[in-house]
Amino acid sequence: LAKTTQPISMDSYEGQEVNITCSHNNIATNDYITWYQQFPSQGPRFIIQGYKTKVTNEVASLFIPADRKSSTLSLPRVSLSDTAVYYCLVGASYSGAGSYQLTFGKGTKLSVIP
Amino acid sequence: DAGVTQSPTHLIKTRGQQVTLRCSPKSGHDTVSWYQQALGQGPQFIFQYYEEEERQRGNFPDRFSGHQFPNYSSELNVNALLLGDSALYLCASSRVPGLAGGTGANVLTFGAGSRLTVL
Numbered sequence: 001l002a003k004t005t006q007p008i009s010m011d012s013y014e015g016q017e018v019n020i021t022c023s024h025n026n027i028a029t030n031d032y033i034t035w036y037q038q039f040p041s042q043g044p045r046f047i048i049q050g051y052k053t054k055v056t057n058e059v060a061s062l063f064i065p066a067d068r069k070s071s072t073l074s075l076p077r078v079s080l081s082d083t084a085v086y087y088c089l090v091g092a093s094y095s096g097a098g099s100y101q102l103t104f105g106k107g108t109k110l111s112v113i114p
Numbered sequence: 115d116a117g118v119t120q121s122p123t124h125l126i127k128t129r130g131q132q133v134t135l136r137c138s139p140k141s142g143h144d145t146v147s148w149y150q151q152a153l154g155q156g157p158q159f160i161f162q163y164y165e166e167e168e169r170q171r172g173n174f175p176d177r178f179s180g181h182q183f184p185n186y187s188s189e190l191n192v193n194a195l196l197l198g199d200s201a202l203y204l205c206a207s208s209r210v211p212g213l214a215g216g217t218g219a220n221v222l223t224f225g226a227g228s229r230l231t232v233l
Binding site: 034036041042043044045046049085087102103104105106107 | 118147149155156157158159202204206220221222223224225226227229
């Protein structure tokens with residue numbers, strides 16, 4: 001399983017764009033990169049997933065360089081409600097018969113300041 | 115459409131006791147994974163069930179066991195509770211992609227968790 005490294009914490013002011021970078025040097029060919037958001041006392045919530053280049057949805061963008069050894073989650077114009085822990089996960093590519101697992105790291109605690 | 119539901123939401127046990135946590139997956143999902151999350155830590159993978167069998171297991175002792183039922187719901191059992199078992203236990207469901215090649219990675223839908231306190 002590919003190990004990920006993220007900053008432990010980040011601070012940002014409301015309205016700013018926030019970029020959280022995750023390193024995954026030993027990512028495998030079939031691995032995807034998935035980001036989750038977690039609020040206190042809640043389960044993580046899926047944000048975005050990608051394999052290469054750029055993926056964008058209604059809440060975030062995910063940038064993945066050609067070598068795929070890192071990825072950057074971009075949150076545009078954050079608000080106080082974006083204060084949460086963000087996890088980068090690599091792997092969980094389908095390997096047959098549901099045999100896979102996802103490994104969470106410590107995540108990045110984002111604090112949005114008014 | 116109900117998401118993942120877990121019960122109970124909170125419970126308190128004493129050392130040496132046994133506990134059973136329950137999980138109903140999101141409609142259409144066939145795979146259930148269980149995670150343990152200690153305070154301030156990321157979720158740690160316990161095990162995963164698919165087709166009523168344990169498919170993957172993390173670094174947890176045999177005191178942790180589980181079961182998946184024909185309706186895809188699942189139970190997590192922990193025997194001989196220790197103080198260190200106090201944590202938020204998360205259930206996540208997903209749907210295995212079709213056999214015709216891997217099309218993306220599995221996206222997990224988590225429940226709100228069961229908060230276990232061991233005294």
